[in-house]
Amino acid sequence: MKLFLSAGEPSGDLHGANLIRALRRRDPEIEVAGFGGPKMAAAGASLHYPLTELSVMGLRRVLEHLPTFFRLAADSERLFRDDRPDAVVLIDYPGFNFELAKRARAAGIPVYYFVPPQLWAWRRGRARQVRKWCAGVLSALPFEDDWYRARGVRTHYVGHPYFDELANQRLDPAFLADERVKGGAVVALLPGSRNQEVAANFEMMLAAARKVKAARPDARFLVAAFNDRHAAQVREAAARAAFPVSVHVGRTPEVIELADACVAVSGSVSLELMYRAKPSVVVYRMAPLSLWLARRLVKLPYFTLVNLLAGEALFPEIATARDESERIAGHVLGWLNNPAARDAAVARLAALRDRVAVPGACERAADFLLGEPAALRRAA
Numbered sequence: 001m002k003l004f005l006s007a008g009e010p011s012g013d014l015h016g017a018n019l020i021r022a023l024r025r026r027d028p029e030i031e032v033a034g035f036g037g038p039k040m041a042a043a044g045a046s047l048h049y050p051l052t053e054l055s056v057m058g059l060r061r062v063l064e065h066l067p068t069f070f071r072l073a074a075d076s077e078r079l080f081r082d083d084r085p086d087a088v089v090l091i092d093y094p095g096f097n098f099e100l101a102k103r104a105r106a107a108g109i110p111v112y113y114f115v116p117p118q119l120w121a122w123r124r125g126r127a128r129q130v131r132k133w134c135a136g137v138l139s140a141l142p143f144e145d146d147w148y149r150a151r152g153v154r155t156h157y158v159g160h161p162y163f164d165e166l167a168n169q170r171l172d173p174a175f176l177a178d179e180r181v182k183g184g185a186v187v188a189l190l191p192g193s194r195n196q197e198v199a200a201n202f203e204m205m206l207a208a209a210r211k212v213k214a215a216r217p218d219a220r221f222l223v224a225a226f227n228d229r230h231a232a233q234v235r236e237a238a239a240r241a242a243f244p245v246s247v248h249v250g251r252t253p254e255v256i257e258l259a260d261a262c263v264a265v266s267g268s269v270s271l272e273l274m275y276r277a278k279p280s281v282v283v284y285r286m287a288p289l290s291l292w293l294a295r296r297l298v299k300l301p302y303f304t305l306v307n308l309l310a311g312e313a314l315f316p317e318i319a320t321a322r323d324e325s326e327r328i329a330g331h332v333l334g335w336l337n338n339p340a341a342r343d344a345a346v347a348r349l350a351a352l353r354d355r356v357a358v359p360g361a362c363e364r365a366a367d368f369l370l371g372e373p374a375a376l377r378r379a380a
Contacts, residue, residue, distance in 0.1 A: 010092035013037030192265035207325035
């Protein structure tokens, strides 16, 4: 059996890699090719292009890479024709993956969306295209499954694959022990996985950290950087501000586990913060025009997945175009200075985790993908 996978974000690369491993446990002979990143390649995918290198935000950055996107879309037609996969599996990244869906559908290849785009948040009309081009959506969230199904999209609920990753994490006990002996209140800063997110948000996080430190001199600040480039950005910003932080790459689970409170850029990391029951402020700073557009396009009460799952604001949310470090620091100090409030927040997060953080999404998706496309092929 042959599958073609496409993931354009670091999180999609992670989910794609875990899906490939689940597929190979069932069928060691399966062939997986496509567009993705280093984790998918390490799991055994034959990559035609490292698409995660084009994980960009903002109109200007997208326009800069348009020739590459057009070339890859054209290449996909040849790949679909010559290699003829049994199915195409898309992971989020709708701007480009919708083009692949259209071309695969035209070639008569069934298309499935694993971790579908969050159209329920904005651009809801694009559900028509999903219905037209996709044989099915492997939905990740309960309300998402209901939303797509109400719009005539065939769905198969598998759960969120991030919970597979979290269930398999093994923390480094030596690192945890070394940090815990240092004492003090620990605040984790998680500035995002994209270059633009770090550039837009970290200085505000640093300003909030300075305010927390003024009120709580015992506080320490651990930064979980996504890669070495981000770590360098963070260290340069901290040096300019003459403010001490401890920066770690590849230690996000440990940094979160050590934290008494967290400040995080909005993204799938919010699910990890819920999983470890950590009181957190979720922030997203953007340009004024982008914020204005977002507030008119996004028709949801919350922008954080955890709050949408809970139906209430378990995590304070701050979407802003200006410095909101005072508000951020206020929330963090509220937890550090009031143990009862912090314990109550932890209990609410733990209750939600126990209800929704069910692992096995990749296993369930693998079972489906090994069954349905093969059945379609036999029927043809």
